[in-house]
Amino acid sequence: MAASDPRERLLELSAERGVSLAQLSALIGRNSAYLQQFVRKGSPRKLEEGDRATLARFFGVSEGELGASEEKSSNMDWIDVPRLALGASAGPGALAQDEQPIGAFRFGRAWLRRQGLDPRGLSAISVDGDSMEPVLRDGDEILVDSAPRPLRDGIHVVRVDGALLVKRLETGRPGLIVLKSDNPAYDPIELTPRDVDVVGRVVWKGGRL
The missing domain is CATH 1.10.260.40 (lambda repressor-like DNA-binding domains)
Structure with a gap:
């Protein structure tokens, strides 16, 4: 054969x-x-x-x-990840109202597998604002993994009081989750876990040069 x-x-x-x-x-x-x-x-x-x-x-x-x-x-070698019609604010906060797909980003199935990512838990949204610069800039597209996992430090998309934010989470202080911006012009936000809805971890970004 x-x-x-x-x-x-x-x-x-x-x-x-x-x-x-x-x-x-x-x-x-x-x-x-x-x-x-x-x-x-x-x-x-x-x-x-x-x-x-x-x-x-x-x-x-x-x-x-x-x-x-x-x-x-x-x-079958490609996965279309839905791009949602909303942005995660890297600034004061954007209300998360419409979560209907407006398109898709195509990723290689093998690449997603190597990253340990389940396509069923992935979505793509845009970044609004400058508080996460220089890592994430206004208009960048980010891939968010919402698969259930133990919470750990890193960049996440969260909901706080109905607003969708992208922030760097620190979880080392008992009873607190600290939302930090990479841009030093923005102060950290300290919240209790019940006040933060963690949507997912940011696992990829793409944007204009």
């Missing part, structure tokens, strides 16, 4: 992961001999779309490696 043959690739991946074809068959809800027959006897001729998608997610590869068409594989 050619190196691009999905049967050979499935054998390579199963060997690398240390799982048997019978175990993989169980993973996709098939009888234990299903993938053995696919690899050795060519039956079925190709994997069904749902089975292929499950196996691709398990191995962390594109569906193209397991037999998807070039167009299908190309589409």
Whole structure:
């Protein structure tokens, strides 16, 4: 078989992961001999779309490696992250009212996986104001990860009294969350945890030079 043959690739991946074809068959809800027959006897001729998608997610590869068409594989290699019609204020505070997508940013699936990011928890918004300069500038686009995680220091988007802010959080003082600006012209804000709704952690930025 050619190196691009999905049967050979499935054998390579199963060997690398240390799982048997019978175990993989169980993973996709098939009888234990299903993938053995696919690899050795060519039956079925190709994997069904749902089975292929499950196996691709398990191995962390594109569906193209397991037999998807070039167009299908190309589409599956990218994730469209919704861009929301609101801004996170890096200044006095912007009211968060409209959260309808107005577009999307496209990220490579493999890149997101390497960053440990689940696409289902991601959204993109813009930065308003100058309080986070020079790290974040007015008009920058930021990627916000809202997946549940233990809170730790870093740049986050938060809601305070209905306003959406992007600030650097410090959590080392018991009973307090400190919202800090990178621009020294802005004073820190000290709040109790119940007064801060942490929307998500900022994990990427993009903007004009």
